Amino acid sequence: MEREVVAAEERAIRLRGVVKRFGGLTAVAGLDLDVPYGTCVGLLGPNGAGKSTTIKSLTAQVIADEGEISILGYRLPEDSKQARAEMGVVPQLDNLDTALTVEQNLLVFSHLYRVPKARRTAAIDRALGIANLRERRTSKVDELSGGMRRRLLIARALLHEPRLLLLDEPTVGLDPQVRQELWALIDRLRSEGVSILMSTHYIEEAERLCDTVTIMSHGRAVASGPPQALIHEHAGVEALEVYGPPSRLLEVEEQARTRGWRTRRTGTSVTVLHSNGAVELDGERRGTNLEDVFVLLTGEQIE
Amino acid sequence: MSALTESSAPVRPRRRLHRLERAAMRGVIVREVVNYSSFWRSSTFSSTVDPTIYLLAFGFGFGSLVSRVAGYRYIDFVGTGIVATTVLFSGAFPAMYGTFVKYSFQHTYDAILAAPVDTEELVTGEALWVALRTGVYGCVPMLVAVVFGLAPSWGMLLVPFIAGLAGFGWATFGIFIAAKSQKIESFSYWQSGLLTPMFLVAGTFFPLTRLPEWAQVLGNFNPLFHCVQLVRHVVFARETVADLGHLAFLLGFALVAWRMAIRFMERKLIL
Numbered sequence: 001m002e003r004e005v006v007a008a009e010e011r012a013i014r015l016r017g018v019v020k021r022f023g024g025l026t027a028v029a030g031l032d033l034d035v036p037y038g039t040c041v042g043l044l045g046p047n048g049a050g051k052s053t054t055i056k057s058l059t060a061q062v063i064a065d066e067g068e069i070s071i072l073g074y075r076l077p078e079d080s081k082q083a084r085a086e087m088g089v090v091p092q093l094d095n096l097d098t099a100l101t102v103e104q105n106l107l108v109f110s111h112l113y114r115v116p117k118a119r120r121t122a123a124i125d126r127a128l129g130i131a132n133l134r135e136r137r138t139s140k141v142d143e144l145s146g147g148m149r150r151r152l153l154i155a156r157a158l159l160h161e162p163r164l165l166l167l168d169e170p171t172v173g174l175d176p177q178v179r180q181e182l183w184a185l186i187d188r189l190r191s192e193g194v195s196i197l198m199s200t201h202y203i204e205e206a207e208r209l210c211d212t213v214t215i216m217s218h219g220r221a222v223a224s225g226p227p228q229a230l231i232h233e234h235a236g237v238e239a240l241e242v243y244g245p246p247s248r249l250l251e252v253e254e255q256a257r258t259r260g261w262r263t264r265r266t267g268t269s270v271t272v273l274h275s276n277g278a279v280e281l282d283g284e285r286r287g288t289n290l291e292d293v294f295v296l297l298t299g300e301q302i303e
Numbered sequence: 304m305s306a307l308t309e310s311s312a313p314v315r316p317r318r319r320l321h322r323l324e325r326a327a328m329r330g331v332i333v334r335e336v337v338n339y340s341s342f343w344r345s346s347t348f349s350s351t352v353d354p355t356i357y358l359l360a361f362g363f364g365f366g367s368l369v370s371r372v373a374g375y376r377y378i379d380f381v382g383t384g385i386v387a388t389t390v391l392f393s394g395a396f397p398a399m400y401g402t403f404v405k406y407s408f409q410h411t412y413d414a415i416l417a418a419p420v421d422t423e424e425l426v427t428g429e430a431l432w433v434a435l436r437t438g439v440y441g442c443v444p445m446l447v448a449v450v451f452g453l454a455p456s457w458g459m460l461l462v463p464f465i466a467g468l469a470g471f472g473w474a475t476f477g478i479f480i481a482a483k484s485q486k487i488e489s490f491s492y493w494q495s496g497l498l499t500p501m502f503l504v505a506g507t508f509f510p511l512t513r514l515p516e517w518a519q520v521l522g523n524f525n526p527l528f529h530c531v532q533l534v535r536h537v538v539f540a541r542e543t544v545a546d547l548g549h550l551a552f553l554l555g556f557a558l559v560a561w562r563m564a565i566r567f568m569e570r571k572l573i574l
Contacts, residue, residue, distance in 0.1 A: 022574070059417045062574045081419045089417035095410035097334070099341040108337050112330035112418040156414075 011070075012037050012164045012195035013058065018067035020053055020219075027053040029219035030067070035164075040186070040196040042206035044290075045216035046298050051199040052092065054216070055168045058197070059084055072164055085114065087164040088157030092172065094149055098141045102133055102152055105141060106159060113160035123159050131155035131185070147178035154185065165189060167198040171205060183209060203291045213290070217298040227290050234296055235288035236274040242283035243269045264295045323427060327420040331428030334415070350393035350436070351443040358385045358444045361508050362451060373510040375535070382448025383538050384507035386441045386466055387530040391502055393440040394470040398433050398477025402568075403487055412572055422569045430474040430561065437470025438463040445538075458537040465537070465553070469530040472557035475564040482567035506531045526556040 013035035020028040028050045035041045043051050056062035058071060060080035069076040071083040096105055106124045115123045128134045131151040141149065150170065157165060170186065171179040179202075186209055190196055200206055206213050207227045214224040223230055242252045249270045256263045262273045272283070273292060339346065358381060366377040373380065405411040415425055442462055449455055480493050504511065504518060505527035511519050522528045529549040536542045536549075 056574070061413070061416055061572065081421060084417060085419035089414075091410070091413055091417070093410050093413070095414040097338055097409075097411070100337060104337050108330075108334045109414075109418065111333040112327075112415060112420060114326050114330070114419065 010037065011035060012072055013041075013197055014068075014070045015054075015057075016068045018054070018057065018064045018069060020050075020057060020062055020064050026219055028057070028064070031216070031219065031221055033214055033221060033224075035195055035197050037163075037195050038190075038193050039211040040190045040198065040209055042210035042213040043197065043199040043216060044201065044203065044206050044213050044294060045199075046201065049216040049298070050219040051201075051216055052168060053219075055166055055197075055199055058087075058166060059089060085160070086162055087166065088160070088162040090150075090153050090157045090165070090167045090170055092168040094153065096141045096149060096152060096156075101138050101140055102128070102144070103137045105152060106156060109156045110159050115160055123161075127155035127159050130158055130189075145178075147174055147181065150174065150178075150182060151185070154182075158189075162194070164195045164197070167196065169199055169201070171200070171202065179205070203289070203294055207290045215294060215297050222297045223293065230293050231288050231290055235292035237288065239286050239288045239292060240272040240283045241266070241269050241286060242272060262296060264292065322421070323424060327424040328428035328431065330418070330420060331415065331425055332432045334411075335429060335432040346397065346436075347440070350389065350397070350440045353392050354385050354389040354444040355447050357388055357508075358382065358448060362448070365508065373512065375539075376452075378448060378452045379454075379539070380510075380535075381508060382445055382451070382453035383535040384505070384531045385444040385448065386462060386534045387469070387505050387527040388502060388507055389441045389444055390437050390466050390469045390473055390530060391498065391527060394433055394437045394473030395477040395480075395498060397436075398430065398474040399481050399490055399493075400487075401433075402429070402478045402481035403484065403490075406481065406571065407487070416572060422572050423565050426475065426478055426565045426568050427561070430471055430478060430564070433474035433477075434467045434471035437474070438467030441466025441470065445534075456538055456540065458540055461537045462534055465530060465533050468553050468557060469526060472526055472553060472560050475557065475560040478564040479560060479567055482564065482571050501525045501527055504528070526553060529553050529556075 011034050013033065015031055015033040018028055018031045018033075019026065031050070031054060033041075033043070033054070043054065045051050053062055057064050057069060058076070060077040063077050071080075072086050074080070074083040076083065097108065100108070103124060106127055107120070110120045110123055125134075128137060131154055133148065133151055133155060136144065136148060141152070144152065154167075154170070167186065171182050174182070183205065186196065186198070190209070198206075198209065210227065212224065212226050213230060214221045215230070216222065223234065225233070242249070244252070249265070252270045252272065253263050256270075256272050260274075264271045264273070269283075271292065273288065273296070361381050362378055365381070369377055371377065412425065416422065442459075445453070445459065445462060480490065484490060484493075504514065504522050505525055506522065507527070511522040511528065514522070529552040533546055533549045533553070536546050
């Protein structure tokens with residue numbers, strides 16, 4: 001019992017056996033998830049895997065039917081308000097007050113996050129600085145680009161210097177340049193010691209930013225670990241990319257199956273995994289990546 | 304930066320957060336006030352000009368046909384009754400549309416509930432802000448009536464409080480309607496089926512005593528009727544024990560509507 005309490009305290013987020021049903025649909029089906037303090041954890045999975053439901057359960061906007069959730073040592077849902085006072089949330093949907101200026105948006109949330117009056121101006125200025133928005137202080141939200149709005153959402157979540165940050169699909173729908181800018185910002189926060197849980201379906205994002213990744217499928221964690229370890233465990237060291245007409249691809253798949261290698265279709269090619277340098281197949285050799293793992297574990301078909 | 308670099312278990316003493324905290328409701332109200340600064344003109348216009356038009360139309364139109372109603376000069380009768388109309392227009396409607404828009408289109412509540420604010424505080428804070436505005440707006444058409452001959456009285460100083468109380472009830476009722484409605488089109492049923500009849504059968508423009516008995520009985524369940532009676536009686540210093548009943552009804556309405564708004568908003572916001 002004592003050890004169990006200590007274990008919960010060591011983690012910014014700890015989920016055990018969390019289940020959430022919506023009528024007949026089970027959105028989360030017994031999820032275990034850990035975010036150790038000071039790390040960035042990625043929640044990866046296809047649409048409908050239960051990522052958003054999971055994120056919402058951490059702010060008690062979704063109440064789990066079964067299982068345990070503790071955040072920053074607080075038990076949910078009963079102590080959710082305390083937990084929310086110490087964490088920041090960046091939503092997937094932009095919910096800024098668009099008629100207000102950048103600064104007014106931050107002012108409102110400095111009140112909602114109970115920043116003491118004496119520290120309010122400094123907190124807003126600090127958040128503007130982190131998000132590189134000092135120049136746009138007096139701009140209406142309506143006048144901002146998509147990237148700036150997303151940075152403002154992050155700034156808004158950092159006003160009260162939270163120890164934990166939840167990011168729900170932080171870069172969805174943004175240009176590559178803007179995404180890289182946000183990655184730099186997120187990486188900086190992590191290096192400053194903020195614990196981060198980030199849901200994403202951009203595999204590159206998870207591979208670059210996260211210390212560990214949990215891959216979700218049908219409401220469960222199907223794999224969990226550092227990206228490199230997951231890649232080695234599930235996809236091997238090297239992948240063989242074989243191109244050819246559809247008939248050739250079928251042949252390759254059949255051949256791989258008899259040798260006990262795993263394959264995945266990559267549009268125009270078949271990727272053969274775990275072949276460990278076998279020479280009888282003619283193809284392009286490349287390093288394995290998290291995408292190979294993702295597709296192997298969550299299935300090739302889009303449902 | 305110390306709060307940011309801390310990576311061990313929390314050491315600060317646990318602060319127990321309670322229900323209905325002032326800090327949370329203040330945050331909700333600050334959000335409303337800051338937003339209001341960008342649309343106060345249109346909001347004030349629609350909340351006060353509409354009832355003033357009713358006041359003038361009935362005052363000149365009806366007033367030319369009847370001189371006295373239920374023991375009052377007609378301008379006195381309608382000039383005080385109009386407060387309840389303003390309460391409905393500036394209480395229920397902004398709450399209905401505001402709640403729906405913030406929920407469905409702006410996703411504002413997602414952001415607020417991710418902060419240390421619970422649904423109960425969210426609903427209460429928003430309704431208090433609407434009630435405050437209603438208390439102020441409620442007096443505007445009455446002051447217009449003063450220009451047209453309603454005699455000023457000390458009792459008028461109580462009117463903002465009555466309007467504010469009734470406004471809180473209507474604001475929470477409006478939030479309840481928004482929480483029950485899947486589509487904004489559903490508001491039509493509430494407006495035409497409930498709010499418009501209530502607005503007319505409140506004793507604002509004509510006394511309920513001339514209506515069929517069943518309508519009079521129904522009128523007694525109309526919070527607007529009790530608001531009208533209370534306002535008229537304090538303005539003309541004709542208070543009786545019955546006014547305690549009117550006050551009790553308004554308090555009861557506010558209490559029930561408040562709890563219903565919270566309950567149905569929780570159902571909508573917390574899955």
